[in-house]
Amino acid sequence: MARRSESAGPFLLRAALLAPALVLLLAFFLLPLAKLAMLGFEGQGYWAAITAPRSLRALRDTVLLSAAVSFSAVALAAVVGHFLARRRFPGRRLLVAMLTLPMAFPGVVVGFLVILLAGRQGLVGSVTEALFGERLVFAYSFAGLFAGYLYFSLPRCIATIMAAAEALDPALEEAARSLGARRWRVVRDVILPGLAPALVASGAICFATAMGALGTAFTLATDTSVLPMLIYTEFTLATNLGVAASLSVLLGATTWVVLALARGASGSLAANA
Amino acid sequence: MSAVLTAIVALFLIGPVLLSALAGVTANWFLGASAGLTLAWVVKVWDLYAHTIGLSLWLALCCLVCTLLLGVPAAYALARTPSRLARLLEELLTLPVAVPGIATALGLILVWGAVGDFRIHWTFLLIGHVLFTLPFMLRAVLAALRGAELEVLEEAARACGANFRQRFLGVVLPNIRGGILAGALMVTALSIGEFNMTLLLSTPHTMTLPVGLADSYASMRLEVGSAFTLVFLVLLVPPLVAMQALSERLGR
Amino acid sequence: MSLTALLQNCARSFPDGTRALHPTTLEFAAGSVTALLGPSGCGKTTTLRLLAGLAMPDAGGRVLFDGTDVTGLPVEQRGIGMVFQNYALFPNRDVAGNIGYGLEVRGVPKAERTARVAEMLRLTRLEGLGHRRVDQLSGGQRQRVALARALAPAPRLLLLDEPFGALDARLREALRAELAALLATLRITTIFVTHDQAEAMALGDQVVVMQSGRVLQQGSPRAVYQQPANRFVGQFVGTLNHLGGDRFCRPEALRPDPAGTLGGVVLVSFFEGGHTRLHLRPEVPGAEGEWVLNLGGTVPAAGSRMTLALDSAAVLHLPA
Numbered sequence: 001m002a003r004r005s006e007s008a009g010p011f012l013l014r015a016a017l018l019a020p021a022l023v024l025l026l027a028f029f030l031l032p033l034a035k036l037a038m039l040g041f042e043g044q045g046y047w048a049a050i051t052a053p054r055s056l057r058a059l060r061d062t063v064l065l066s067a068a069v070s071f072s073a074v075a076l077a078a079v080v081g082h083f084l085a086r087r088r089f090p091g092r093r094l095l096v097a098m099l100t101l102p103m104a105f106p107g108v109v110v111g112f113l114v115i116l117l118a119g120r121q122g123l124v125g126s127v128t129e130a131l132f133g134e135r136l137v138f139a140y141s142f143a144g145l146f147a148g149y150l151y152f153s154l155p156r157c158i159a160t161i162m163a164a165a166e167a168l169d170p171a172l173e174e175a176a177r178s179l180g181a182r183r184w185r186v187v188r189d190v191i192l193p194g195l196a197p198a199l200v201a202s203g204a205i206c207f208a209t210a211m212g213a214l215g216t217a218f219t220l221a222t223d224t225s226v227l228p229m230l231i232y233t234e235f236t237l238a239t240n241l242g243v244a245a246s247l248s249v250l251l252g253a254t255t256w257v258v259l260a261l262a263r264g265a266s267g268s269l270a271a272n273a
Numbered sequence: 274m275s276a277v278l279t280a281i282v283a284l285f286l287i288g289p290v291l292l293s294a295l296a297g298v299t300a301n302w303f304l305g306a307s308a309g310l311t312l313a314w315v316v317k318v319w320d321l322y323a324h325t326i327g328l329s330l331w332l333a334l335c336c337l338v339c340t341l342l343l344g345v346p347a348a349y350a351l352a353r354t355p356s357r358l359a360r361l362l363e364e365l366l367t368l369p370v371a372v373p374g375i376a377t378a379l380g381l382i383l384v385w386g387a388v389g390d391f392r393i394h395w396t397f398l399l400i401g402h403v404l405f406t407l408p409f410m411l412r413a414v415l416a417a418l419r420g421a422e423l424e425v426l427e428e429a430a431r432a433c434g435a436n437f438r439q440r441f442l443g444v445v446l447p448n449i450r451g452g453i454l455a456g457a458l459m460v461t462a463l464s465i466g467e468f469n470m471t472l473l474l475s476t477p478h479t480m481t482l483p484v485g486l487a488d489s490y491a492s493m494r495l496e497v498g499s500a501f502t503l504v505f506l507v508l509l510v511p512p513l514v515a516m517q518a519l520s521e522r523l524g525r
Numbered sequence: 526m527s528l529t530a531l532l533q534n535c536a537r538s539f540p541d542g543t544r545a546l547h548p549t550t551l552e553f554a555a556g557s558v559t560a561l562l563g564p565s566g567c568g569k570t571t572t573l574r575l576l577a578g579l580a581m582p583d584a585g586g587r588v589l590f591d592g593t594d595v596t597g598l599p600v601e602q603r604g605i606g607m608v609f610q611n612y613a614l615f616p617n618r619d620v621a622g623n624i625g626y627g628l629e630v631r632g633v634p635k636a637e638r639t640a641r642v643a644e645m646l647r648l649t650r651l652e653g654l655g656h657r658r659v660d661q662l663s664g665g666q667r668q669r670v671a672l673a674r675a676l677a678p679a680p681r682l683l684l685l686d687e688p689f690g691a692l693d694a695r696l697r698e699a700l701r702a703e704l705a706a707l708l709a710t711l712r713i714t715t716i717f718v719t720h721d722q723a724e725a726m727a728l729g730d731q732v733v734v735m736q737s738g739r740v741l742q743q744g745s746p747r748a749v750y751q752q753p754a755n756r757f758v759g760q761f762v763g764t765l766n767h768l769g770g771d772r773f774c775r776p777e778a779l780r781p782d783p784a785g786t787l788g789g790v791v792l793v794s795f796f797e798g799g800h801t802r803l804h805l806r807p808e809v810p811g812a813e814g815e816w817v818l819n820l821g822g823t824v825p826a827a828g829s830r831m832t833l834a835l836d837s838a839a840v841l842h843l844p845a
């Protein structure tokens with residue numbers, strides 16, 4: 001311990017290195033959040049705001065959507081990530097680059113891509129009209145939101161899980177096979193336990209991102225109202241600061257609780273691995 | 274089977290991008306590509322939204338500089354302090370990622386929105402972007418600091434008589450450049466694409482590219498939105514690819 | 526119980542053009558213990574992986590177990606036991622869970638499995654460690670868990686890749702003796718990889734010496750030592766003293782003798798406990814390099830001249 005801290009120079013120096021970031025955090029993050037939380041207690045109060053049927057419905061839909069997207073994205077990314085980590089084929093690097101590129105797309109762009117895909121003039125619509133004589137349009141429904149959220153969740157999950165799969169010792173898979181394990185046994189007994197911490201971690205990040213995502217819903221303007229959209233509407237259209245603040249706190253708290261639970265789960269997984 | 278699934282996922286992720294690029298140069302999307310190709314929409318986008326592109330690039334650059342100056346020293350101090358307080362501070366500093374952007378934005382407006390002309394100045398956006406991207410820089414640099422056998426290297430440098438400044442610049446920074454680059458890549462991309470927080474923070478005076486995009490999607494015809502998306506991709510992709518290649522080269 | 530394994534005309538190339546193994550035919554007799562010996566990169570692991578079914582031979586190569594073609598059979602269906610270089614113990618299972626895995630996969634009932642695991646724990650002297658996590662084991666214990674895991678399903682062919690590679694010298698010797706005793710009782714056809722000639726000679730009743738993807742010689746340790754196929758093999762499995770031309774001898778073929786016909790000047794001596802190792806500059810026309818011989822008792826000082834006699838029956842004629 002002493003050796004460690006000695007090698008980093010005196011305490012004051014380290015404090016000085018850390019101070020600017022902490023000041024920023026305090027002034028522009030902790031203080032505003034505290035103010036936000038306080039505001040919720042004034043006026044109508046938290047309880048009224050968050051127990052309004054509209055709020056509860058939005059919360060339920062947001063959590064449902066985020067959970068569904070997280071599970072699907074992690075499941076798909078586990079297969080794709082492991083495949084990309086283990087196989088070597090021409091064009092693999094290009095494929096990896098293309099798969100991870102959409103990570104940088106803002107939610108609004110993703111929403112627009114969904115419109116192009118499944119909107120009124122979308123590709124899916126044209127194809128289904130040509131085939132069945134009826135346009136399939138799902139961009140503005142829950143399915144459209146799901147497609148969009150899946151779109152921006154997949155790249156990050158793939159990147160994380162691929163890195164974890166690359167760190168898995170291939171000899172473990174070979175050892176299981178040498179003992180007679182078939183494909184699914186190897187997946188169940190070696191690959192999934194080895195990837196578990198990464199799966200939980202990327203699922204948690206995915207969930208948190210989905211809970212706070214605004215852009216996709218903003219572009220799609222769906223019938224399903226997600227919580228961030230509701231907050232935006234309350235603030236800009238209804239200029240109802242107290243309600244917006246209460247809902248923000250609700251959204252933040254829900255996200256934080258789920259993340260903490262996932263952290264605990266992945267901690268115990270990592271300890272077992 | 275995994276190969277088929279990978280192909281489907283790739284199609285899902287890449288197909289719409291190609292579709293959008295095509296729509297951006299199509300004269301009339303309703304009639305399809307047969308109606309002819311044109312750059313008219315791109316030109317129109319440039320006229321209408323060039324200022325949002327400029328602001329976003331400038332913001333991303335400033336954000337990168339800020340996160341480097343704030344994040345690298347902070348990460349170093351955190352990595353070298355094995356106390357519980359340090360873990361707590363690390364937790365705090367990465368909190369802005371877990372809190373929904375719209376909540377942070379609301380708080381910022383509440384506390385700082387009425388201070389002078391701050392609200393309509395671009396630095397108001399910068400604050401938000403730095404808050405949101407700093408955790409990513411911190412994490413990338415922390416991972417690099419903890420991965421490399423830096424402590425031993427630094428002790429070796431001490432044994433050679435190097436002082437703190439010499440060690441930090443000569444031994445620490447060169448050995449974590451992979452992590453710094455990875456962080457820089459992330460910060461730049463996230464700043465250019467940030468919308469959740471920016472939507473509330475931006476004003477007509479300070480409109481960023483994603484907010485402009487949202488505006489075009491809402492109020493312009495499909496081809497204009499597509500053209501704008503195309504411009505966005507053309508701006509975003511080359512630097513991302515370059516930085517990715519660079520960080521891969523330096524990473525090993 | 527044990528089987529005869531045969532590699533028939535097996536080669537192995539990689540897409541980048543590397544030929545890890547040139548076409549090779551090798552037979553491993555039932556119940557024999559064979560050491561694959563050679564310098565790093567010579568193709569030992571490749572050969573072992575071909576036998577295991579973890580790699581496919583190039584077209585034209587076949588792998589036969591007791592005359593049955595198993596070339597197309599993947600590793601999980603070959604019924605072999607394998608010990609990996611760094612053991613590859615499953616971190617999410619305890620010691621007993623690792624050892625019992627092969628039985629679990631085969632659907633062996635719980636009670637039978639527990640009994641077999643207990644037997645393996647006893648056999649490998651790991652009693653009482655069944656519920657230990659594998660990352661809380663010493664290097665030697667891990668090695669034994671890996672061995673127990675490979676042996677538990679009663680394989681007919683046991684493959685070991687550098688089983689002692691990750692251990693320190695003293696532990697290696699202890700475990701080597703243990704493994705030798707175990708293999709003698711089990712009589713499973715065993716093939717192990719090593720680049721340590723002492724280990725190969727001590728443990729194997731057959732030694733296969735390889736270089737750059739080719740087999741140079743296969744034979745008993747004694748045969749390989751006393752009649753090496755060429756200079757490389759001779760040097761790799763022991764020390765050679767050059768006598769001029771294609772003539773060589775082992776250190777023990779030379780002995781101090783005032784009536785001897787050969788001479789040399791002592792360069793340096795190393796006391797090695799039971800004996801002293803002498804390096805001499807030969808004073809024989811045509812002899813290149815240094816000679817080495819081992820002496821008991823008192824040793825001439827550096828710089829002094831020695832007269833030596835040669836056991837002429839022990840002269841080796843070795844091509845380059």
Ligand SMILES: Nc1ncnc2c1ncn2[C@@H]1O[C@H](COP(=O)(O)OP(=O)(O)OP(=O)(O)O)[C@@H](O)[C@H]1O
Nearest residue numbers: 539541543545564565566567568569570571572720
């Ligand atoms: N995936 C691969 N692609 C290309 N060449 C390879 C590959 N795997 C192994 N080789 C090459 O094949 C040759 C034989 O490798 P192998 O692993 O069999 O050697 P080895 O005798 O086990 O060496 P060591 O004692 O170092 O383990 C080496 O030259 C190696 O570089």
Ligand SMILES: [Mg+2]
Nearest residue numbers: 569570571718
């Ligand atoms: Mg090897």
